[in-house]
Amino acid sequence: MRILIANDDGYLAPGLSALVAAMQGLGEIRVIAPEQNASGTSNALTLNRPLSVFEAQAEAQRGFLVVNGTPSDCVHVALTGVLEMRPDLVLSGINQGANMGDDTLYSGTVAAAMEGYLFGIPAIAFSQVDKGWLHLDAAARVARMVVEQVLAHPPSQQPWLLNVNIPNRADAEQLPRRVTRLGRRHASEPVVKQISPRGEAIYWIGPAGDAREAGDGTDFHATAQGCISITPLQVDLTEHAALPAWRERLATTGGPA
Numbered sequence: 001m002r003i004l005i006a007n008d009d010g011y012l013a014p015g016l017s018a019l020v021a022a023m024q025g026l027g028e029i030r031v032i033a034p035e036q037n038a039s040g041t042s043n044a045l046t047l048n049r050p051l052s053v054f055e056a057q058a059e060a061q062r063g064f065l066v067v068n069g070t071p072s073d074c075v076h077v078a079l080t081g082v083l084e085m086r087p088d089l090v091l092s093g094i095n096q097g098a099n100m101g102d103d104t105l106y107s108g109t110v111a112a113a114m115e116g117y118l119f120g121i122p123a124i125a126f127s128q129v130d131k132g133w134l135h136l137d138a139a140a141r142v143a144r145m146v147v148e149q150v151l152a153h154p155p156s157q158q159p160w161l162l163n164v165n166i167p168n169r170a171d172a173e174q175l176p177r178r179v180t181r182l183g184r185r186h187a188s189e190p191v192v193k194q195i196s197p198r199g200e201a202i203y204w205i206g207p208a209g210d211a212r213e214a215g216d217g218t219d220f221h222a223t224a225q226g227c228i229s230i231t232p233l234q235v236d237l238t239e240h241a242a243l244p245a246w247r248e249r250l251a252t253t254g255g256p257a
Contacts (some may be wrong), residue, residue, distance in 0.1 A: 089117025
């Protein structure tokens with residue numbers, strides 16, 4: 001088993017080290033992560049400048065590869081030229097804070113896993129529900145359990161992509177696991193306007209909105225009930241149910257008029 005591990009909180013994040021430690025013994029592990037926190041970068045690839053890849057020097061991160069780019073950059077360069085081997089599994093996290101509902105569209109954590117999925121490699125993104133790294137050790141043990149269970153009973157379809165959100169609890173290993181769908185959030189709160197030292201208006205993106213669709217079966221509902229949420233994801237954004245109606249409105253059968 002060859003495992004590639006990435007994240008979006010940066011190579012110094014405690015969640016990354018915890019996930020790496022939790023996977024020891026499952027196979028050959030390689031780590032590649034952003035130089036700085038890259039939360040909210042979604043699936044962005046850096047195309048306007050070259051990327052640098054270097055090995056971390058701190059003892060705690062010895063052997064980690066570091067990229068001055070996005071989470072997707074990390075996995076992309078790893079799979080297309082930096083690593084000498086193709087991994088069997090891509091893991092991302094453990095993120096500081098939830099990635100549920102609409103958050104998954106913005107999440108660098110999910111994007112790093114998705115990049116592996118786009119290359120045909122099974123992948124899992126792990127996040128803690130709350131920020132602060134409380135009970136991170138328990139979340140790491142849950143990640144190990146999920147990986148072991150999936151490896152013991154692999155899905156028939158390949159590849160696959162899972163998004164796992166773990167409550168920050170010391171007893172996380174004993175919590176029920178629920179296979180869920182994504183919920184939805186209300187629109188984000190307004191931007192926060194400030195004045196820079198030069199007298200210019202600057203804006204901070206506002207906090208995420210509250211959960212809007214958080215009923216039974218959603219990731220929001222599962223974690224609110226003290227459960228671990230596991231959501232299978234796909235990349236196809238096509239609104240399949242609406243295709244017939246749009247064909248009636250817009251599709252033509254002949255050539256240009």
